[in-house]
Amino acid sequence: MNKNVQKGIFPDWFSVSKIQKYTKKDFDKLLKDYFENKKRVYSEIKSLKKEERNFENTVLALENCDDSFDDTFHQIGVLSISHTKKEYRDLANDFEKELSKKNVDIVYDDKIYKAILEYREGNYQKEKKSLDEKYGVGSVKLFEDICKGYKRMGFDLPKTKQKELKNTIKKLSKLSIDFSKNIDEYRDFILCSREELKGLPENFIKTLEKVEGKYKITLDYPSISPFLQYAESREKRKELVDKNYKKGGVKNLKLLSEIVELRDKKAKILGYKNHLDYRVENRMSKSEKAVYLFNNSLIKKLEKESNANIQELNEFAQKELSGYGNIKKVEYFDLAYVMNKLKEKKYSYDSAKLKEYFELEHVLKETFKIFGNIFGFVVREIDAKERVEKKINLVDKNVRLYEFSDEKSKKVLAYLMFDLFPREGKYTHAGHAKYLTGINSIPVDVLLCNFPKPTKEIPSLLSLGEVETIFHELGHALHCMLSTTNYFSQTGTNCDHDFVEVPSQLMENFLFEKKYLKKLAVHYKTKKSLDEKTLNKIIEGKNFMNGYANLRQLVLGKFDLDLHSGKIKATDSAKYYITLSKKYFNSNLPKDAIFPAGFGHLMGYDAGYYSYMWALVYAYDFYSEFEKVLKNEKRLKEIGRRYRKEILEVGGSREEMESVKRFLGRKPNNKAFLKKILEK
Numbered sequence: 001m002n003k004n005v006q007k008g009i010f011p012d013w014f015s016v017s018k019i020q021k022y023t024k025k026d027f028d029k030l031l032k033d034y035f036e037n038k039k040r041v042y043s044e045i046k047s048l049k050k051e052e053r054n055f056e057n058t059v060l061a062l063e064n065c066d067d068s069f070d071d072t073f074h075q076i077g078v079l080s081i082s083h084t085k086k087e088y089r090d091l092a093n094d095f096e097k098e099l100s101k102k103n104v105d106i107v108y109d110d111k112i113y114k115a116i117l118e119y120r121e122g123n124y125q126k127e128k129k130s131l132d133e134k135y136g137v138g139s140v141k142l143f144e145d146i147c148k149g150y151k152r153m154g155f156d157l158p159k160t161k162q163k164e165l166k167n168t169i170k171k172l173s174k175l176s177i178d179f180s181k182n183i184d185e186y187r188d189f190i191l192c193s194r195e196e197l198k199g200l201p202e203n204f205i206k207t208l209e210k211v212e213g214k215y216k217i218t219l220d221y222p223s224i225s226p227f228l229q230y231a232e233s234r235e236k237r238k239e240l241v242d243k244n245y246k247k248g249g250v251k252n253l254k255l256l257s258e259i260v261e262l263r264d265k266k267a268k269i270l271g272y273k274n275h276l277d278y279r280v281e282n283r284m285s286k287s288e289k290a291v292y293l294f295n296n297s298l299i300k301k302l303e304k305e306s307n308a309n310i311q312e313l314n315e316f317a318q319k320e321l322s323g324y325g326n327i328k329k330v331e332y333f334d335l336a337y338v339m340n341k342l343k344e345k346k347y348s349y350d351s352a353k354l355k356e357y358f359e360l361e362h363v364l365k366e367t368f369k370i371f372g373n374i375f376g377f378v379v380r381e382i383d384a385k386e387r388v389e390k391k392i393n394l395v396d397k398n399v400r401l402y403e404f405s406d407e408k409s410k411k412v413l414a415y416l417m418f419d420l421f422p423r424e425g426k427y428t429h430a431g432h433a434k435y436l437t438g439i440n441s442i443p444v445d446v447l448l449c450n451f452p453k454p455t456k457e458i459p460s461l462l463s464l465g466e467v468e469t470i471f472h473e474l475g476h477a478l479h480c481m482l483s484t485t486n487y488f489s490q491t492g493t494n495c496d497h498d499f500v501e502v503p504s505q506l507m508e509n510f511l512f513e514k515k516y517l518k519k520l521a522v523h524y525k526t527k528k529s530l531d532e533k534t535l536n537k538i539i540e541g542k543n544f545m546n547g548y549a550n551l552r553q554l555v556l557g558k559f560d561l562d563l564h565s566g567k568i569k570a571t572d573s574a575k576y577y578i579t580l581s582k583k584y585f586n587s588n589l590p591k592d593a594i595f596p597a598g599f600g601h602l603m604g605y606d607a608g609y610y611s612y613m614w615a616l617v618y619a620y621d622f623y624s625e626f627e628k629v630l631k632n633e634k635r636l637k638e639i640g641r642r643y644r645k646e647i648l649e650v651g652g653s654r655e656e657m658e659s660v661k662r663f664l665g666r667k668p669n670n671k672a673f674l675k676k677i678l679e680k
């Protein structure tokens, strides 16, 4: 159990309110205090003699240096994208920029690395065996990870090499920003007559801008996505998709080549075989070989199913869509359209009507009940009245506060702030963030969402996708909220990059279980559960085109892996993508398509795109353990408890594979994943 949960150290709500009212003066003072403290701690660490060094005065001093500031920084991070006042958001943003800029100079300190080495060669050898026992689980890993981190930053290298590395990193960072900016700023569009908009919903057409009497369709997601799904005109769909394949522009292809080359150079300076080798070292996958084995074997297994999906689309189009452009072969610009038509036919349910079954208040109540029951916690809302009594001020009246307590011990485990509705200047997607880390008090996590606001007549009604979002984000939040680690750098989502999406994707599975879906889907007026037929359609619909969709992810993963392990020349990346599309999907992309130029994931998810599928396979494997016992409440609770203990509570305090095996009681495998996709 988290030590603050054990001792009942509640969040300092007074300080939480105070931070929401920070002025420029407060932010400046915070920066000053922070750097004074940091410099003081660092110079204390540096001043010790080799023989004086121990875990406490060197490693812990370093790890805990920011502890008294971390909670404040996390709150400011969230407020910078959710505070109601623009002035505050701007101040918070400036503060964050300043903080990270100045921090670089302090953290990149040779003498601190020297201190680490002195400890490693000195007293660490004596202390190592008893560290975890004396300071808590994760202590040895903490130190080993710190050493690895310095090595990966190049501190081991001779001075000339360090300089070369620094220059390479600087260049890389500039070029990467340029690459992303070129995508963000890339603008193109097509113009359509009213006739050419045939098939599109009226309320979509109403939102379109008009240029010289024609309707403008852009490459932005809210514009291109419905257009490709609904527009009947093949010519116009092709025109738009072809433009989309030019996103980023030719200049980005050149940038990408330079970036890939620099990444390779950086990896080699640091002593790695290539960029992929460098990236996977501190991931769950560990090695280039393991990632390739994972990706290639799944590609092989899914090819047949994906071809069957495409075949089904072709047959459907030839037979039933003859009135819509006479599609003989479903081309790359037909895919979304034909898929949508087939889905409508097979699993047709009225999604507007369906929303009436997912009323926000009911969904929240049931969601907390479902997962509380499985993982062993009870959720209670701290309502407005109680918040006034306890002097808890939240940033907006539409932010809810929930208290999570342990079912058995009744101790308060964590708080969840749920920021439900959109408002001016707020983050526009859905996401979770740590608010209070759990190091200084019981943890607080926050979910930022943008659900439809209720009106006087109608409550907030959610789409199926929005309910799925709640499940997904709650998975991330619980990972942090239920963490019991000793060190912040090992808490919840601070685990290996390719493991982060496992707990969140695991949660989505529960939604498509009839037992739970039925409880969630209750009509807001009649209070009747959704009918059996529609429930079945929703559940079956989840696997629609699963072979194709997953193979696409794997092929994108392969593209990224090949690019970053030197299997293809970076200058050939555009051609290579065209070849892959032909090989796996029989797509005839235009010869001048430059997909990689607009593939934003290549910055940030570079040599890491595979992790989406990697995590998904683990999530399915985990879920298979729950699936077996869904009908047995007692066993289900046991599995839930075990999951909480072996996965959520430990976070990154031990090797992920170790946690996986402990939860599963066996080695992981891809059987559950393949079963979901291949068995109908």
Ligand SMILES: [Zn+2]
Residues within 6 Å of the ligand: 472, 476, 501, 504
């Ligand atoms: Zn996620």
